[in-house]
Amino acid sequence: MGGSAYAREGMDVLTLGNDVDLPTEIAVGILPSAIVKVAELSQIIKKRKEAAAKIRATVQPLLAQLKRLNPQQREKATELMYEADRLDEEASALKKKQDEVLGPYSPSGEQEVCILVNKIVYRGVSLIFGDKITTITKARRGPVKFVSRVVERVESIIAIDTLSGSTQILPSQAYTPELPDTGDSLVSQGPTTDNAANSQAAQAATDTGKA
Structure with missing residues (x-):
């Protein structure tokens, strides 16, 4: 059977995917959509801090x-100085919001997050670790463990043969989940206020120069 599944701490299964090429997508570790939301919040925080400065x-x-x-x-x-303080306070509040977004979808860290397949992983299965994705191009017999590790300073998805201990770095790419378009993206919030404050500050400086 195909479909999708998410497990924060990883999973231990007999098989993954199917022999009729139905799409199968497995995500472990930090939930990808949470990563996207945190990235959006980071953009807003940056704008707030830049405006205040x-x-x-x-x-x-x-x-x-x-x-x-x-x-x-x-x-x-x-x-305007009060406005700068307000923007900094908003940036701090948004930073806390990031922690709230990630909290429920972050692994405990007590063990390495992995996908352990004991019998077989079929071709076409996509494995997602945070913001990285790899797709299995050829059926592979287990037991095999898939993990995300830094290899030569690059975050990589690795297949480990648990019997022989041999490892293979799998081709992977950046992954961004398709989120529903609600029309209220976090990134769209706030720039108008920031720009208005900057314009007022510039006008105040101009007025003083004329005084």
């Missing part, structure tokens, strides 16, 4: 020249 770089020199600022300019500069 840009505001401070623009406004702090103005605050060093308070005597040149009129009351309205002082108020505006103070508001």
Whole structure:
């Protein structure tokens, strides 16, 4: 039978796949969709931090020249510094959100995550370790263990013959799961606010220069 399955800590099975080439997809370790969500959050965090840093770089020199600022300019500069603090707080909250997203789908670390096939793994089975995927191109008799390890500084998916101990690095590529399009991607949230704050900071600097 084909289909898909996910196991956070790995799996120990008799067979994987089928002899009629029905698609079979097995994921272990960190859930791929969680990796995508964390990557999206990372982009937002980066934008928040960059926006906050840009505001401070623009406004702090103005605050060093308070005597040149009129009351309205002082108020505006103070508001922008509060905005920079808010952006930093949002970035910190999003970092915690990343931990919450990964938590339920991260292996315990007590043992190496692996896929152990005792009898046979059929051609066409796709094995996913985090953000890496490999597809078996030829049926392979077990017992064979599949793991993800760093080999010469490259994250690789490896097949290990558990009887002989021989290993083989399998061809793999980056994997990104197809997520349902809900129209509210995490990446789409926030840039407008960041850009507005940057524009206000730039305007404040311009106004001060005219004072």
